Amino acid sequence: MKKMLMTAVLGMALSMTSAVMAAGNVAAGKGKAAVCAACHGTDGNSLSDAFPKLAGQHEGYIVKQLMEFKSGARQNALMAPMVANLTEQDMADLGAYFASQKTAPGAVSEELLAAGEQIYRGGNKETGVPACMACHGPNGNGIPAADWPKLSGQYSSYIETQLHAFAKGERNNSPNGMMADIASKMSDAEIKAVSAYVFGLK
Known part of the structure; x- marks a missing residue:
C-alpha cells in the first residue's frame, strides 16, 4: 500500500509540473x-x-x-x-x-453494484489493487490538478475497454505506468464490475 501511495504522489507531482x-x-x-x-x-x-x-x-x-x-x-x-x-x-x-458541458447520467446494473462498489471504494488487498477512489475521488470526479480523469457517468464499456488496454500494455500513457500496474492485477470480473459502477456515479 505504501508503494502505491508513493507512486500516486509521484505521478501527481509529475503531472502538476508539466508544461503550462x-x-x-x-x-x-x-x-x-x-x-x-x-x-x-x-x-x-x-x-x-x-x-x-x-x-x-x-x-x-x-x-x-x-x-x-x-x-x-x-x-x-x-x-x-x-x-x-x-x-x-x-x-x-x-x-x-x-x-x-454537463455529463449525461448513467445507470448501474444492480447485479454489479456491490462488487463494483467494493473495488472502487476498497480495492482488493489480496491482489494489491488499490481503491479507485484514491485517485478518481469518492464520486468519480477525478483530480483536475493531477490530470486524473473524471469517471462518473462514463460508459461502462469504454472504461472496461481502457482497463483491458492498460492491462495488456496496449495503452501506456498513465503517469509512471500506474494504470497498467493496477489493471494488470484486476480480474475480468473486477474490471466489468467497477466499469459498471462508475457509469452510475454522479
Missing part, C-alpha cells in the same frame, strides 16, 4: 468541436458507447489526451488524423468547451 498549457476559450472551443460531434455528440455526450463522453471531463485531461494522440504516445487510428492539425490553442479551446 494555453488558456482555453469555451466559445472558440464550441465552434471547433463541430468536427467532434459525429462521434462524441454536440455537447460531448456521445450517443454510442463506442465513443467516450467528453462532457464534464477536466480540461487538462482532455488536452493531455489530445496531445498524446498527436504525438503517438496514445495510439488510436480514429483519433490520429483528427488531431494531426490541431494546435495547442485548439486543444485548450476544445478542452475548455467540453469541460463546461
Whole structure:
C-alpha cells in the first residue's frame, strides 16, 4: 500500500509540473468541436458507447489526451488524423468547451453494484489493487490538478475497454505506468464490475 501511495504522489507531482498549457476559450472551443460531434455528440455526450463522453471531463485531461494522440504516445487510428492539425490553442479551446458541458447520467446494473462498489471504494488487498477512489475521488470526479480523469457517468464499456488496454500494455500513457500496474492485477470480473459502477456515479 505504501508503494502505491508513493507512486500516486509521484505521478501527481509529475503531472502538476508539466508544461503550462494555453488558456482555453469555451466559445472558440464550441465552434471547433463541430468536427467532434459525429462521434462524441454536440455537447460531448456521445450517443454510442463506442465513443467516450467528453462532457464534464477536466480540461487538462482532455488536452493531455489530445496531445498524446498527436504525438503517438496514445495510439488510436480514429483519433490520429483528427488531431494531426490541431494546435495547442485548439486543444485548450476544445478542452475548455467540453469541460463546461454537463455529463449525461448513467445507470448501474444492480447485479454489479456491490462488487463494483467494493473495488472502487476498497480495492482488493489480496491482489494489491488499490481503491479507485484514491485517485478518481469518492464520486468519480477525478483530480483536475493531477490530470486524473473524471469517471462518473462514463460508459461502462469504454472504461472496461481502457482497463483491458492498460492491462495488456496496449495503452501506456498513465503517469509512471500506474494504470497498467493496477489493471494488470484486476480480474475480468473486477474490471466489468467497477466499469459498471462508475457509469452510475454522479
